[in-house]
Amino acid sequence: MxxxxxxxxxxxxxxxxxxxxxxxxxxxxxxxxxxxxxxxxxxxxxxxxxxxxxxxxxxxxxxxxxxxxYGIVFQSPVLYDWRTVKANITLPLEMMSIPKAERNRRADELLELVGLGNFSDRYPWQLSGGMQQRVAIARALAIRxxxxxxxxxxxxxxxxxxxxxxxxxxxxxxxxxxxxxxxxxxxxxxxxxxxxxxxxxxxxxxxxxxxxxxxxxxxxxxxxxxxxxxxxxxxxxxxxxxx
Structure with a gap:
């Protein structure tokens, strides 16, 4: 390069x-x-x-x-402050026109996987840096x-x-x-x-x-x-x- x-x-x-x-x-x-x-x-x-x-x-x-x-996780979480944690995770699935029920099911599974099952309705600015990065990982995994x-x-x-x-x-x-x-x-x-x-x-x-x-x-x-x-x-x- x-x-x-x-x-x-x-x-x-x-x-x-x-x-x-x-x-x-x-x-x-x-x-x-x-x-x-x-x-x-x-x-x-x-x-x-x-x-x-x-x-x-x-x-x-x-x-x-x-x-x-593949999914990508960057150095900065790059989350949208106006979207909830769950809505941030489902964003790539929305762009792929995945049905809402399936989007929500995957997001709920991933929130449990990254240990944020109780934070789905929070916003990124309400989370610590480590929690925000876990959301970013969950979002990257949403497309499997x-x-x-x-x-x-x-x-x-x-x-x-x-x-x-x-x-x-x-x-x-x-x-x-x-x-x-x-x-x-x-x-x-x-x-x-x-x-x-x-x-x-x-x-x-x-x-x-x-x-x-x-x-x-x-x-x-x-x-x-x-x-x-x-x-x-x-x-x-x-x-x-x-x-």
């Missing part, structure tokens, strides 16, 4: 090649400016690469998007995507809330059995969540390492104190190039 700025050219991504398996939880990890969000946006058909090929379950990103293959793309969804939250939502996300993933591609700049977060971590280094953005995470599942809070957890963090930190 190349950008032209004021007569010069910036290479955001260079020769990045990777494959993600069905049902896998992987993280794109790297510092600011390494191209991890750009790579996710290319997967999501929000940006077009200047060269190379991307396939989503055998389809082009555009074909995958039009066939509702095969793939969930997540762009640093917890980076704006305090560490305690972030770690709790990491555990909740894994519980949700276990139930929905979707493929997850998760962007983060936090090494501990990537290790805790992932089956594999793709380490991206900047200038230009490139894939510098792929690290398997052999920690057993389900992942628990106590695992953060395990020597193997710290070993994996150290291994990934040592893999960064040009940082």
């Amino acid at each position: 190349r950008y032209r700025t004021e007569g010069s050219e910036v290479v955001a991504l260079h020769q990045v090649s990777l494959e993600v398996g069905a049902g896998e939880f992987v993280s794109l990890l790297g510092p600011s400016g390494c191209g991890k969000t750009t790579l996710l946006r290319i997967m999501a058909d929000l940006q077009q690469p200047t060269s190379g090929v991307v396939k989503i379950a055998g389809k082009s990103p555009k074909e995958a998007r039009l066939s509702q293959k 995507p095969e793939i969930l793309l997540m762009d640093e969804p917890f980076s704006a939250l305090d560490e305690f809330t972030r770690e709790r939502l990491n555990e909740e996300l894994l519980a949700i993933w276990k139930q929905i059995q979707s493929t997850v591609v998760f962007v983060t700049h936090s090494i501990p977060e990537a290790v805790f969540l992932s089956d594999r971590v793709f380490v991206l280094s900047p200038h230009p953005g490139r894939l510098s390492a792929v690290v398997d995470i052999p920690l057993p599942r389900p992942r628990t809070q106590s695992m953060r104190n395990d020597p193997e957890f710290f070993r994996l963090i150290t291994e990934i930190r040592d893999r960064f190039e040009g940082v």
Whole structure:
């Protein structure tokens, strides 16, 4: 992926090649400016690469998007303040002309899944940041995507809330059995969540390492104190190039 700025050219991504398996939880990890969000946006058909090929379950990103293959969760929840929590979740279903009864049924199921069953009639401004992000996750899941793309969804939250939502996300993933591609700049977060971590280094953005995470599942809070957890963090930190 190349950008032209004021007569010069910036290479955001260079020769990045990777494959993600069905049902896998992987993280794109790297510092600011390494191209991890750009790579996710290319997967999501929000940006077009200047060269190379991307396939989503055998389809082009555009074909995958039009066939509702994936849901997206951004760094900011991007909720509509004038719509209730439930109405925010049902919005993509309204756009797909899903019958109202089915929209409500899915929304109720998802509210229970993300632990907000008692907040359906609240408005986003009445919720904490962590609760708003759970609403955003529920909305992304409303279309029952095969793939969930997540762009640093917890980076704006305090560490305690972030770690709790990491555990909740894994519980949700276990139930929905979707493929997850998760962007983060936090090494501990990537290790805790992932089956594999793709380490991206900047200038230009490139894939510098792929690290398997052999920690057993389900992942628990106590695992953060395990020597193997710290070993994996150290291994990934040592893999960064040009940082």
